[in-house]
Amino acid sequence: MLNLTVLSLEYFTFQRKSKCVIHSHLAKCYNKGRGDSMKRIAVIGLGTMGKPMAANLLKSGFEVVVYNRSAEKSAELVSMGARAASTPAEAAQDVDVIITMLSNDAVVLEAVLGDNGVVHGVRAGQTVIDCSTVSPDTSKRIGSELLGRAVDFLDAPVTGSKPAADAGTLVFMIGGEEAVLDRNRPVFEAMGSKILYMGPTGSGSYAKLAHNTMVGINALGLVEGLSIVTKAGLDAEQFLQIVLAGSANSKQAELKGGKIVGRDFSNQFSLQLMLKDLLLASDVTNRFQMPSPMLKAASGVFQMGLSKGLGELDLCAVAQCYEDWMNLQIGKSAVSEERRRASRIQLNIPLHLSVHQWEQEGAFMGQTIQGTLYDLSENGLQIISEFPLAQDMFVVIHFPQEASLPPVTGRVIRVESDNNGTFRYGCLLSGLAPFDRLQLEAYISNHQ
Known part of the structure; x- marks a missing residue:
């Protein structure tokens, strides 16, 4: 009696193997048709990394087609011998390898699988290499979509940043079929100094x-x-x-x-x-x-x-x-x-100071006095006023309206007097946000 489960499993295995064999055969036929001539390559994404990568491919003698959403970024590469395409789909036509170097998952998915994406221009036997840094799930999704079209896929992000991209010394970490990497090794060698195979699709992204x-x-x-x-x-x-x-x-x-x-x-x-x-x-x-x-x-x-x-x-x-x-x-x-701050001249920026003093338990009196901002120290302000204040007294400092600064609280930590009846106070600021401090420094710098 026939075991239907075994037969189904054998049939599924046969189909899977047949698909791989057909895929491999198509790739070999395509490459054979191309002969021994150097691969033609499309580069999609001409930013900080993609542009020098495309330039190095041109310098190595490859025919290069380029595409970028901002078309003006193609001009220099075109002057070097590249051909510009108007869409990713157009760039993918009549080339052997398509390289994408883009900023994030959404942009990569749009460039490869979108309405004008690479999938609408590829044919069996081509190879898509994504050098972007994306989620492993994105790499697996793209690999699966391309497999259904008998197109090879490698996720091949890089390290080395712009200096290495310019010098052609990038390090590639590659996921996908190792045989596909081996067939395209000269392409990687034109852009990098180290090529490391990490495992199946998604491994490079991990x-x-x-x-x-x-x-x-x-x-x-x-x-x-x-x-x-x-x-x-x-x-x-x-x-x-x-x-x-x-x-x-x-x-x-x-x-x-x-x-x-x-x-x-x-x-x-x-x-x-x-x-x-x-x-x-x-x-x-x-x-x-x-x-x-x-x-x-x-x-x-x-x-x-x-x-x-x-x-x-x-x-x-x-x-x-x-x-x-x-x-x-x-x-x-x-x-x-x-020392630099100590050498500043007097700024003479007028201030209003709200002074609050306790009269008795549960009550206080307040008044507003005039002062002059003298300097900004590392932790506070130096203020000149004719009104006598005591050490450890708290004041609310109101800056000129043009400064666009909120009132800040300061504690008097130093009191110096002179023979002219004026006082110089060192006020320690409290609760001043870093952004407000930078804005205050900029305001003072403009009034020196």
């Missing part, structure tokens, strides 16, 4: 998110160390030499240390993309039900950086968050900063 988790954490470790020595009044550049020569050294220290100390926040890999990758990694660890406290902390700090408007700057611009918290620029000695 590896990249784990890698960028470490990048974000290492970047914050570097910034925190530089912040500590800056606040202590030490030379940040000398400290950086210690880091580079010691156990604290990292690629982040080598790439970003000098940029932070020199306040060069020009974009090599943006803060907003760093945050995007950390949030994708958080999704993965949540799905794994795996605690990741350092990842969560790093995500929070980069979110603060994004809220400060630093998203389009380099990821090392997150240092500006620490500068707000310690009221000092990294690389500037706290001692030299205090």
